[in-house]
Amino acid sequence: MGTDTHDAAGVDEFDGLRPLLFTVAYQLLGSAADAEDVVQDSYLRWRETDRARVENPRAYLTTVVTRQALNHLRTVRRRREEYVGSWLPEPIRTDADAEHDVLLAESVSMAMLLVLETLGPTERAVFVLSEVFGHSFVEIAGMVGKSDATVRQIAHRARAHVRERRKRFEPGAETSRAVIERFLLATQTGDTQTLMDVLAPDVVQISDGGGKVTAARKPVVGADRVAIYLVRLARNGIADMTVEFGTYNALPAVLLRTADGRLDTVQLIEMTGDRITGLYAIRNPDKLRTAELARVLAR
Numbered sequence: 001m002g003t004d005t006h007d008a009a010g011v012d013e014f015d016g017l018r019p020l021l022f023t024v025a026y027q028l029l030g031s032a033a034d035a036e037d038v039v040q041d042s043y044l045r046w047r048e049t050d051r052a053r054v055e056n057p058r059a060y061l062t063t064v065v066t067r068q069a070l071n072h073l074r075t076v077r078r079r080r081e082e083y084v085g086s087w088l089p090e091p092i093r094t095d096a097d098a099e100h101d102v103l104l105a106e107s108v109s110m111a112m113l114l115v116l117e118t119l120g121p122t123e124r125a126v127f128v129l130s131e132v133f134g135h136s137f138v139e140i141a142g143m144v145g146k147s148d149a150t151v152r153q154i155a156h157r158a159r160a161h162v163r164e165r166r167k168r169f170e171p172g173a174e175t176s177r178a179v180i181e182r183f184l185l186a187t188q189t190g191d192t193q194t195l196m197d198v199l200a201p202d203v204v205q206i207s208d209g210g211g212k213v214t215a216a217r218k219p220v221v222g223a224d225r226v227a228i229y230l231v232r233l234a235r236n237g238i239a240d241m242t243v244e245f246g247t248y249n250a251l252p253a254v255l256l257r258t259a260d261g262r263l264d265t266v267q268l269i270e271m272t273g274d275r276i277t278g279l280y281a282i283r284n285p286d287k288l289r290t291a292e293l294a295r296v297l298a299r
Contacts, residue, residue, distance in 0.1 A: 010046065010047065010051055013051075013057055014043055014046050014057075014061070017057065017058060017061055018039065019296040019297055019298035020058070020062070020298040020299065021039050021042060021061055021062070021065045022035055022036070022039050022295065022296075022297070023104075023108070023297045023298055023299060024062060024065050024066065024069070024128070024129075024133065025038040025039055025065050025068075025069045026092065026108065026295075027107055027108065027113070027116065027128045027132065028066070028069040028070070028073060028121075028124060028125055028128060029069055029072060029073055029076075030089035030090065030113050030116070030117060031076075031089065031090045031287075032090045032092050032290060032295070033090060033286075033289070033290065034072055034076070035069075037072075038065055038068045038069050038072060039065065041068055042061060042064045042065045042068055045064055046061065046064070059139065062129075062133070062135075062143065063142065063143045066125055066129065066143045066144065067143065067144075067145075069125070070121050070122070070125055070144065073121045073124070074121050077121070080117075083210065083211075084209075084210060084211025084217075085207070085208065085209055085210065085211060085215055085216070085217040085218075086206050086207060086208055086215075086216070086217070086218065086219060087117075087208060088110065088114075088206060088208035088280055088282050088287075089110060089113040089114070089117075089249075090282070090287040090291075091110075091248045091249060091253070091266045091268060091280075091282050091287065091288075091291055092108065092248060092249060092291075092295045093246060093247065093248055093291060093292060093293060093294050093295060094108070094247055094248060094249060094250050094294075094295055094297060095247065095294060095296070101299070102169075103132060103299075104132070104250075104297060104298075104299050105169070105250035106169040106250075107128070107131075107132045107299075108249050108250055108297065109169055109249050109250060109251060109270070110249055110251070110268050110270065110278065110280045111166070111167045111169065111270060111278060112162075112166065112169070113249075115161075115162055115165045115166055116128070116162075118161070118165065119158055119161060119162075122144055122146070122154060123154055123157065123158040123161070124158070125140075125143070125144055126140055126144065126151055126154045126155050126158055127155065127158035127159065127162060129143065130155050131159065131162075132299055133299050134299075137151045137152050137155065140155075167270075167277070167278075168272055176252050176269070176271050176274075177245070177252070179198055179271065179274050179275075179276070180245070180252055180254065180269055180276075182194060182197075182198055183195065183198045183199075183269075183276060184243060184254065186198070187230045187231065187233075187234050188234050190231045190234065190235070192227050192228070192231060195223075195226075195227040195230065195231070196223050196224065196227055198274070198275065198276055199223040199226055199227060199275065199276050200223065200272065200275040200276060200277045201222070201223050202221070202222065202223075202277070203221075203222070203223050203226050203275075203276055203277055203278065203279065204219050204220070204221050204226075204277075204278050204279070205219065205220040205221075205226045205229060205230070205279040205281070206219045206220075206278075206279070206280050206281070207281040207283065208280075208281065208282050208283060208284050208287065209283045209284055210283075210284030210286060210287070212284055212285060212286070213283045213284065213285065214283075215281070215283050215284075216229065226279070240259070241256040241257055241258060241259075241264060241265075242256070242257045242259075243255070243256060243257075244257065246266075248266055248268050248291075249268060251268045251269060251270055252268075252269050252271075253266055253267060253268045253269060254266075254267045254269065255267075263288050263291060263292065264283065265281055265282065265283050266281075266282045266288065266291055267279060267280065267281045267282075268280040268282075
């Protein structure tokens with residue numbers, strides 16, 4: 001096999017695994033931009049690898065991406081601690097097909113990613129690799145540089161931690177469209193009573209402006225407070241924006257655009273039954289740069 005043919009085969013092999021590698025990196029980092037950087041760096045390392053010595057490219061590349069993501073995660077944790085206001089993961093546009101794999105859909109939901117943020121880097125990697133991607137403790141031990149016994153203990157702690165904080169997850173469904181339309185109309189018209197009808201009593205609104213645009217610095221909790229907050233926003237100009245529907249992080253989402261077409265906000269809507277339980281508004285322009293790029297996920 002010639003060098004060019006060998007290189008082409010390596011590129012094809014990597015590209016075939018790219019959705020999986022991006023999904024691993026995104027779940028470990030909560031940032032699409034950082035995940036893309038990790039995947040690209042892993043590709044460069046792959047090009048320099050003697051692939052004849054790689055028995056299992058999938059396992060090998062997952063290990064490379066995991067280690068790169070862990071190194072990156074340890075460097076960004078302090079920046080997130082110093083973040084202005086509430087920090088939310090970077091939203092990713094997902095096809096409706098992602099909802100068909102409920103485990104995958106839940107693993108990239110805002111609620112789950114926020115729970116993962118409360119884990120240490122190694123705990124997060126162990127949980128994601130075992131619970132989402134189905135790797136054995138022996139495989140994970142090699143990926144994170146720990147013993148099998150240590151990984152088992154970490155997995156047990158991480159699983160208990162996530163279970164205590166995990167919300168019930170329901171993938172976006174067409175039936176939610178009518179509720180969301182009522183929610184939007186009530187917000188735009190200042191109909192507080194209808195808002196109270198569609199919001200769960202313990203609903204949480206989290207806004208991420210990153211200190212670069214106006215956003216609530218702390219989560220707004222409770223149907224009455226969220227309703228008042230949303231009506232006030234609408235009166236201050238949001239009602240003048242154009243509205244589009246989309247699917248982000250396997251959840252229904254509303255996209256708000258300014259008069260010149262600029263994407264201003266991606267608001268993900270989390271529902272249980274016919275009530276809205278979580279609202280996640282990402283307004284930080286740095287997190288919206290590639291928000292309209294459809295992402296293919298895999299596990």
